[in-house]
Amino acid sequence: MSEFKAIDNKVLDAKLVGPLALLLGKWQGETGMDIAPEPDGVEENAFYETLEFKLVGDVSNAEEQDLGIVQYEQIVRRKRDDKLIHHQLGYWTWDAESQTICNGFTIPRRVSLLAGGTVEYINNKMIIFVEAENGSDTWGITEAAFMREKANTKSFSQTLEVEGDRLHYQQTTVVDIYGESGFEHTDENTLT
Numbered sequence: 775m776s777e778f779k780a781i782d783n784k785v786l787d788a789k790l791v792g793p794l795a796l797l798l799g800k801w802q803g804e805t806g807m808d809i810a811p812e813p814d815g816v817e818e819n820a821f822y823e824t825l826e827f828k829l830v831g832d833v834s835n836a837e838e839q840d841l842g843i844v845q846y847e848q849i850v851r852r853k854r855d856d857k858l859i860h861h862q863l864g865y866w867t868w869d870a871e872s873q874t875i876c877n878g879f880t881i882p883r884r885v886s887l888l889a890g891g892t893v894e895y896i897n898n899k900m901i902i903f904v905e906a907e908n909g910s911d912t913w914g915i916t917e918a919a920f921m922r923e924k925a926n927t928k929s930f931s932q933t934l935e936v937e938g939d940r941l942h943y944q945q946t947t948v949v950d951i952y953g954e955s956g957f958e959h960t961d962e963n964t965l966t
């Protein structure tokens with residue numbers, strides 16, 4: 775795998791795309807588990823999802839930084855009633871120079887964030903770890919005033935592993951909600 779075609783048909787080299795190449799395509803997972811906050815405690819939702827990554831291309835920032843870009847859409851439905859319980863649109867970007875990766879996304883609850891981190895390879899497995907923290911001037915979180923007051927996202931961390939045609943992720947979103955601080959809203963799934 776040495777070159778990639780961007781949406782404008784420009785040919786990108788593998789160095790620019792880096793680890794993003796292993797994400798490309800449409801993934802499906804049936805064994806997801808979500809732990810979410812409820813006024814009277816915790817809600818557990820078994821879920822299934824699709825996660826689709828498409829190569830966008832590249833961008834240069836301030837004539838200095840060159841990023842490879844992948845866009846994605848995540849659609850999550852609860853098994854019990856097929857209800858859409860999560861939708862997410864975002865970009866993964868790779869900076870070959872600093873060897874940093876970033877998952878920047880928006881969810882319709884009016885929360886957006888830039889989670890940044892690193893990639894490592896162990897045997898045939900790629901392991902990505904990214905995190906964001908509210909108030910950070912490195913990788914931060916933005917939310918609407920209502921959310922800041924009522925359901926404040928304090929931090930987000932995600933580990934995503936790809937090995938062949940298997941993608942596994944685990945993520946923790948820490949939320950202050952219903953008068954309690956530090957609720958650990960977690961999501962995990964394995965996709966192929």
Ligand code: HEM
Pocket residue numbers: 808810811817819821850859860881883885887925926927930947949951959961962
């Ligand atoms: C697979 C991923 C996810 C699933 C399945 C999921 C699902 C849920 C569910 C079921 C709730 C309970 C409230 C409701 O019934 O609507 C909830 C609440 C919430 N989620 Fe997520 N979520 C996911 C990821 C995220 C992410 C990545 C963030 C932010 C970075 C986030 C932020 C929130 C917040 C702030 C709430 C509290 C709002 C409320 O309960 O009224 N979630 N989520």
